Amino acid sequence: MDLPEIYSIPGTRDALPPQRAVERALEARLQSVFSRYGYEPIDTPILEPTELFLRKSGEAIASQMYSFTYWNRDLCLRPEFTASVIRAYVNHMQDRALPLRVQYAGPTFRYERPHETRHRQLTEIGAECIGAAGPGADAEILAMALSGLEAAGVRNAHFVVGHLGAVLGLLAQLGMDVRAQSLVVSEMEGLAQSPNDSAEVVERLATMLAGGTESDQLSQGALAELLQSQGAEAAAEITTTLFERANLSLDGGSRSPEEIVARLLKKTSRPDPVPGLRRASHFIRELRHLAGPPDQAVPALRRFLGEQGLDDAPVRDVERALECFGSYFDEAPPLVVDLSRARGLRYYTGLIFEVYAEDGARLAGGGRYDDLVRSLGGHETVPACGFSYVLEGLLAAATPKAKEQSARSSVDLVVAPIADSDYGAAAHSAALLRRAGLSVEMDVGFGGVNVNLRSATQRSIPLVLIVDELKVGAGSATLHDVRASSEATIPSAELVNAVLERLKAYA
Amino acid sequence: MTETLRLVIPSSARMEDETVQFLAACGLPVKRTNPRQYRASIGTLPEVEITFQRASDIYARVHEGTVDLGITGYDVVAEYQREDDEVFVVMRELGYGHCALVLAVPESWVDVTSVHDLSEIAADWRSQARELRVATGYPNLTRQFLYDHGINYFSLVDSGGALEAAPSLGYAEIIADITSSGVTLRENRLKPVGDGTILAAEACLIANRAELGKSPAKLELTRRILESMEAYLRARTFVSVTANVQGETVEAVARQVMAHPEIAGLRGPTIARVYAKPPHDDEDWYAVTVIVARKRLQDAVDAFRRAGAADMTAVELAYTFEKQAWSYEGLLRAVAGTHQVPATTP
Numbered sequence: 001m002d003l004p005e006i007y008s009i010p011g012t013r014d015a016l017p018p019q020r021a022v023e024r025a026l027e028a029r030l031q032s033v034f035s036r037y038g039y040e041p042i043d044t045p046i047l048e049p050t051e052l053f054l055r056k057s058g059e060a061i062a063s064q065m066y067s068f069t070y071w072n073r074d075l076c077l078r079p080e081f082t083a084s085v086i087r088a089y090v091n092h093m094q095d096r097a098l099p100l101r102v103q104y105a106g107p108t109f110r111y112e113r114p115h116e117t118r119h120r121q122l123t124e125i126g127a128e129c130i131g132a133a134g135p136g137a138d139a140e141i142l143a144m145a146l147s148g149l150e151a152a153g154v155r156n157a158h159f160v161v162g163h164l165g166a167v168l169g170l171l172a173q174l175g176m177d178v179r180a181q182s183l184v185v186s187e188m189e190g191l192a193q194s195p196n197d198s199a200e201v202v203e204r205l206a207t208m209l210a211g212g213t214e215s216d217q218l219s220q221g222a223l224a225e226l227l228q229s230q231g232a233e234a235a236a237e238i239t240t241t242l243f244e245r246a247n248l249s250l251d252g253g254s255r256s257p258e259e260i261v262a263r264l265l266k267k268t269s270r271p272d273p274v275p276g277l278r279r280a281s282h283f284i285r286e287l288r289h290l291a292g293p294p295d296q297a298v299p300a301l302r303r304f305l306g307e308q309g310l311d312d313a314p315v316r317d318v319e320r321a322l323e324c325f326g327s328y329f330d331e332a333p334p335l336v337v338d339l340s341r342a343r344g345l346r347y348y349t350g351l352i353f354e355v356y357a358e359d360g361a362r363l364a365g366g367g368r369y370d371d372l373v374r375s376l377g378g379h380e381t382v383p384a385c386g387f388s389y390v391l392e393g394l395l396a397a398a399t400p401k402a403k404e405q406s407a408r409s410s411v412d413l414v415v416a417p418i419a420d421s422d423y424g425a426a427a428h429s430a431a432l433l434r435r436a437g438l439s440v441e442m443d444v445g446f447g448g449v450n451v452n453l454r455s456a457t458q459r460s461i462p463l464v465l466i467v468d469e470l471k472v473g474a475g476s477a478t479l480h481d482v483r484a485s486s487e488a489t490i491p492s493a494e495l496v497n498a499v500l501e502r503l504k505a506y507a
Numbered sequence: 508m509t510e511t512l513r514l515v516i517p518s519s520a521r522m523e524d525e526t527v528q529f530l531a532a533c534g535l536p537v538k539r540t541n542p543r544q545y546r547a548s549i550g551t552l553p554e555v556e557i558t559f560q561r562a563s564d565i566y567a568r569v570h571e572g573t574v575d576l577g578i579t580g581y582d583v584v585a586e587y588q589r590e591d592d593e594v595f596v597v598m599r600e601l602g603y604g605h606c607a608l609v610l611a612v613p614e615s616w617v618d619v620t621s622v623h624d625l626s627e628i629a630a631d632w633r634s635q636a637r638e639l640r641v642a643t644g645y646p647n648l649t650r651q652f653l654y655d656h657g658i659n660y661f662s663l664v665d666s667g668g669a670l671e672a673a674p675s676l677g678y679a680e681i682i683a684d685i686t687s688s689g690v691t692l693r694e695n696r697l698k699p700v701g702d703g704t705i706l707a708a709e710a711c712l713i714a715n716r717a718e719l720g721k722s723p724a725k726l727e728l729t730r731r732i733l734e735s736m737e738a739y740l741r742a743r744t745f746v747s748v749t750a751n752v753q754g755e756t757v758e759a760v761a762r763q764v765m766a767h768p769e770i771a772g773l774r775g776p777t778i779a780r781v782y783a784k785p786p787h788d789d790e791d792w793y794a795v796t797v798i799v800a801r802k803r804l805q806d807a808v809d810a811f812r813r814a815g816a817a818d819m820t821a822v823e824l825a826y827t828f829e830k831q832a833w834s835y836e837g838l839l840r841a842v843a844g845t846h847q848v849p850a851t852t853p
Contacts, residue, residue: 004717010590054660063654074662179630183657208657211623243617252696253613253674263628264618 011112011120018459021410023123023395027105029151030125030389034103037144039127042102044084046109050074052083056375058346060186064110066120077109080345082369082386083376085128090378098131098382105391119392126366126388130373133383135317138351138368139324141387145355145364146333148389153398157363158334161322161353162341164367165314166305168349170283173310174276180209184280188342191281192288202277209273224268236261283308284340291338294322301339314339314350321351347372353387357397364389409459412503416443416452418468426467429477429495436496438503456482462506463499465490511556512728513574518545518559525603526578526710533739534826535732554728565713570594572718575725576732581708582608582685586645595841597712597733598834602740604710606687608645610652610703613674613681614696621701625681626658633660642666642679645705649683652705671695712736712834720842733835738826745773745824748807749796750816751781760793769810772797792817798824 008014015023031041050067053076067076078084081104093100105125112120127144129137142159149157167188171181183205184191190201227235239261243250250257290300298319305312318337326332343352343365352367366387373382413433417426430440441461443452449466456464466478476491481502490498516526516537527537530549537557539547547557560568565579566587581599588594612619619625629639642664643649653661664679671691673679683705686692692699712733719726748770754760757778764778765771781792795816799807804821811819 062659178634207623208626211621248615248617250615250617252615254677254680255613255616257615260616260618263631267618267624 009120011118013121018409023391026152026394026398027123027125027391030148031103031105033148033151034127034144037101037127037140037147039101039103039129039144042085042088042104043106044078044081044088044104046078046107047075048078048084048087050076052087052376053079055083056347056372057083058182058186058344060344060346061110064112066109066111079110080108081106081124081126081388082128082345082347083372085386086130086372086376086378086384089130089382090373090376094379099137100130101127102130103127123391124388125391126386128384128386130384131382132385133370135321135351136324137383137385138317138321139328141366141385142321142325142353143328145353145366145387145389146329149355149363149394152389152394154357154363154394156334156358157355157397158336159353159355160336160338160341161318161351162338162367163314163318163351164342164348165317165350166287166301166310166339167280167284167342169305169310169314170308171280174279176276176280180205180273180276182346183208184277185342185346186344188284188340191277191284192340193285195281195285198281198285202274202281205277206272206274209277210270227265227268232265235265239265288338288340291336291340294319294335294337297337301337317351343367347375351385357393359397361393361397362390363393363397409461410439411441411459411461412438413463413465413499414441414443414452414456414461415465415467416449417446418448418466419446422467422469422472425472425477426465429465429467429492432496433499436500438499453480453482456480463502465495465499509554510722510724511554512552512576512725512732513556513558514576514578514732515558515560515565515568515574516578517562517565517580519562522562522580522604522710523559529601529603529710533732533735535735552728552731554724555732566594569713569715572715575715575718576729577713578710579713580604580606580685581711582606582645582648582706584711584713585706585708586648593715593717595714595716595838597714597729597838598736598740599711600740601710601712601736602743605707606685606709607707608648608683608685608705609692609699610641610649610681610683610705611671611686611692611697611699614698616698619700622656622658622703625700625703626656629658629660638662639681640664640679641681641683642670642673643683644670645683645685648705652683671697714838716842716844719838726839726842729838730832730835733838734828734832735826737832737834738828741829742824742827744801745798745827746801746804746821747796747798747824748804748811748819748821749794750811750814750819752793752795752811752814752816753790754793754815755791757793760795763814764795764797764811767810767814769803769806770795770797770799770814772799798827 050065051074053065054062057080061079065076065079067074069075085102085104089100103126106123107121108124109121112118127141129141142161164185167185168181171184176184187201187205191198193201227238230238240257250260286304287301290304291297298315301315302312305315322335341352341354342348343354347369348367349370350368354365355363357363364387366385368383368385370381370383373384374380415426415430415433417423426442430442433440452464452466462482464480464482466480471477471489476489477495478487479490479498479502480487483506517523530537534551536550537547538550545559547559549555549557558574562579563583565577566583568574569577570587570593572593578601584594584596610622610625612625619628625639632639639661641649641653641661644666646663646665650663664673666673666679670682670684672695673682674697675695682697686699689699714729719729752760752764754763760778761776764776770776777796779794781794783790783792797807808819
């Protein structure tokens with residue numbers, strides 16, 4: 001009986017040859033771009049404590065993590081790199097001179113719901129600049145992102161640059177607490193929609209903030225008014241007494257009666273979150289409306305923030321960063337300033353950006369996160385920024401020329417001994433050629449002349465060296481040029497030169 | 508050799524009784540020679556072998572293919588099913604064994620009436636480095652529900668049994684457990700959270716696609732079982748109503764009746780001549796029979812009265828067959844669906 005086949009997990013993929021070679025080459029090109037900007041390689045474990053990403057990465061990511069408990073330890077597969085890199089910084093590198101520039105590449109994991117399982121494992125290639133504040137560092141990251149796209153052969157990508165400072169400033173002005181701010185930032189896309197469409201988002205956020213059921217609406221009615229008219233202490237006493245008289249025990253479970261009463265009273269005095277959310281929605285929609293090329297958007301946004309009584313520092317940040325960015329290149333890439341954008345991660349504090357392909361696919365994203373070091377236990381507040389590419393996105397967006405290379409095998413030559421007794425001479429020739437830096441495949445199955453020529457043709461391997469006893473005895477071998485359909489007898493001493501000569505023709 | 512179709516059904520007291528009753532009502536009486544034995548057969552389908560197992564194990568037996576079909580609670584299936592599973596839910600609702608997976612908190616948590624309250628507590632505790640611990644035997648469903656409701660900071664406590672005791676024993680704050688009446692929760696001084704129903708479930712029929720796909724004989728046996736179950740379940744939603752209606756001709760009565768959509772029947776009324784006794788023997792009477800939805804029976808009776816009916820009877824239907832067994836068609840498609848090999852290039 002045949003044993004059943006075993007398949008890879010939905011959302012993961014096998015990278016097969018020769019396609020994988022293309023991916024590796026792309027990774028190498030991006031890594032060398034990062035190196036030329038002075039970013040040194042770092043690597044961190046794929047397996048991390050779940051807590052690392054719960055701390056500051058935000059709710060959206062928390063619910064998408066591959067997390068599990070193994071021997072009483074809460075673990076997860078990393079959903080992104082930045083938190084891991086900063087953890088490594090906090091654990092081992094706080095005494096190093098700043099700024100510290102690091103680059104990384106590797107798989108990240110996010111659980112997508114079954115109907116959208118295309119990518120549960122993605123390859124991120126990115127860089128972080130730790131310990132540099134201000135638009136100059138932001139500009140370096142932007143410039144590096146663009147350089148990498150050029151190296152990857154991606155054309156016509158466009159940049160969207162935002163800044164969380166504007167929205168966070170408004171939310172602070174509205175007096176929203178941390179949780180409400182976090183929810184608003186995670187829903188900025190929804191809140192930026194038309195008033196009708198965003199109304200639903202406002203309602204959902206209001207439910208999350210204040211509850212949606214009737215029993216959640218404790219802040220109305222005579223009892224609520226009475227309690228609100230009392231001081232906090234008196235209100236707690238009244239409530240506790242009421243429960244005692246009604247013979248309702250608040251003991252049992254892990255919360256104390258005081259805690260329960262305190263929260264009950266908090267519910268009775270909870271302000272309605274809807275007006276604040278509507279205001280935020282309106283504000284974000286205005287920001288979206290004012291989005292555009294820097295020369296239009298920057299003055300308009302400045303004016304708008306001023307009208308709202310908000311600091312225009314975020315706009316000035318963006319303006320300066322874009323000026324610096326522009327000085328890296330002769331020609332500026334297509335770019336939109338849009339302060340209504342957020343990224344999926346909650347730790348960003350300042351300038352953020354995303355890069356999209358012509359078809360709208362996301363290629364890269366990043367930004368500034370000045371609080372993360374401290375949140376992950378760092379001694380001091382260390383400003384930092386960074387970004388990463390999604391390799392799978394880049395591959396899809398790369399120009400046809402970059403993809404063409406995928407057809408050709410990376411093997412230069414096949415060395416084919418005809419019989420067992422030829423193995424030694426063939427291995428010797430292969431070793432010589434490898435020492436000369438060539439990629440040499442040895443036919444260890446003694447397939448014969450025809451089989452090897454056919455296979456080389458199929459795989460676009462340019463040369464095949466046939467090693468058989470007769471020629472070996474004469475100190476030579478037969479070199480087949482597959483594309484030219486020619487063959488020549490080459491003396492051993494001239495082998496390397498002859499092969500290099502012919503390969504040059506294919507370079 | 509004739510092939511045997513292996514069907515596993517629950518062995519726990521209540522689910523076992525209800526399942527045996529259900530199968531009997533479907534015309535598939537379970538014959539068990541000895542009540543202590545874990546094997547039985549179906550009188551009308553001798554090629555079917557029945558085994559009894561714990562409801563929670565049934566999913567695993569069908570998954571591994573040691574049995575072909577299983578009846579178990581949908582809660583178990585929803586918890587254990589994977590997206591690329593060999594297990595296929597053939598019939599989601601068998602109409603009995605209703606239960607719900609609910610979030611429950613201590614009765615003393617008077618400030619908690621909704622899932623929102625829990626999300627707020629979890630967020631508050633998060634900032635105090637306190638953890639909301641949830642004891643449950645259904646970690647997958649519970650985790651997803653909490654995520655869907657904006658609760659991201661919690662830990663799940665795996666608990667074999669006596670889940671209800673977890674909050675009072677102090678190893679979890681709240682629980683997510685199966686309840687059918689709520690009595691056990693109350694006895695343990697717990698209350699369900701208003702909108703905290705994670706899943707409403709009932710008994711369902713599952714199949715191993717690969718095992719059935721290998722054997723046309725097993726598929727045919729499965730078809731016969733599905734025909735019976737579907738016909739029984741469908742019949743329960745209808746009643747047959749017969750009314751005596753006065754009218755000139757068959758056509759006139761048909762027009763009279765069909766003017767009322769409530770009594771137009773599934774396809775149309777069946778009308779037969781009634782030979783009336785004196786003193787009505789000079790009048791033309793017809794018996795009109797239609798099938799109507801059970802829950803619309805009173806509407807049908809009223810409509811018949813408006814159409815001039817004198818006396819009406821309603822009878823239960825044993826089985827209602829349609830032109831094909833829909834769940835069997837679904838099963839065939841699932842069996843034919845081969846495993847999707849994930850793409851290798853992005």
